Amino acid sequence: MIGVVAMNPAGCIGEAGRLPWHHPEDLQFFKRTTLGGTLVMGRVTWDSLPRRPLPGRDHVVLTRDPDAFREEGAVATTPEGLDAALAGLKRPVFVIGGAQIYDLLFDRIDEFLVTRVLDEAPNGDTFFSRPLAPAFRLVSTEVLSPACTVERWQR
Numbered sequence: 757m758i759g760v761v762a763m764n765p766a767g768c769i770g771e772a773g774r775l776p777w778h779h780p781e782d783l784q785f786f787k788r789t790t791l792g793g794t795l796v797m798g799r800v801t802w803d804s805l806p807r808r809p810l811p812g813r814d815h816v817v818l819t820r821d822p823d824a825f826r827e828e829g830a831v832a833t834t835p836e837g838l839d840a841a842l843a844g845l846k847r848p849v850f851v852i853g854g855a856q857i858y859d860l861l862f863d864r865i866d867e868f869l870v871t872r873v874l875d876e877a878p879n880g881d882t883f884f885s886r887p888l889a890p891a892f893r894l895v896s897t898e899v900l901s902p903a904c905t906v907e908r909w910q911r
């Protein structure tokens with residue numbers, strides 16, 4: 757599984773149920789990276805997608821109550837049902853957040869793609885909670901723009 761996350765220097769990833777910033781170059785990076793694969797996300801992140809499902813990708817939504825999930829375009833499951841839900845879906849599998857789901861699946865993630873954004877987010881309320889090192893090591897960086905640099909971390 758590949759984790760994909762954008763965070764600022766304080767580790768902030770979200771604010772009031774959405775991204776705290778708007779960087780089209782990072783959204784394009786996300787699209788070209790994940791196209792053709794499966795996105796695993798928490799139910800709050802699914803709700804935050806402006807357009808759902810995202811074209812060209814399969815979607816798995818983690819929720820404690822899959823029976824209550826009524827939306828089309830995603831498979832809803834508990835963590836216990838995740839592997840069964842992923843069987844037959846597109847590869848690779850990307851874990852796209854939010855904070856609860858990075859934490860939940862951290863030990864199963866082989867690689868993280870981390871976009872470092874420079875924005876301050878004074879009202880940010882959701883934070884990436886795990887240090888990447890020493891479990892992961894930084895293997896490359898790619899500058900997307902003056903505001904965004906992608907780091908690739910491998911276990």
Ligand SMILES: NC(=O)c1ccc[n+]([C@@H]2O[C@H](COP(=O)([O-])OP(=O)(O)OC[C@H]3O[C@@H](n4cnc5c(N)ncnc54)[C@H](OP(=O)(O)O)[C@@H]3O)[C@@H](O)[C@H]2O)c1
Binds near residue numbers: 760768771797799804
């Ligand atoms: N910067 C980034 O890269 C990035 C990426 C993704 C999201 N975000 C932001 O992060 C925020 C959302 O993150 P979040 O941490 O609040 O929510 P989240 O991780 O997206 O989703 C949380 C939900 O996942 C389900 N869940 C969590 N643990 C579970 C477990 N053990 N078993 C079953 N289901 C479980 C629950 O759904 P139910 O309530 O349905 O049970 C829970 O409410 C938003 O602001 C979003 O925009 C940022």
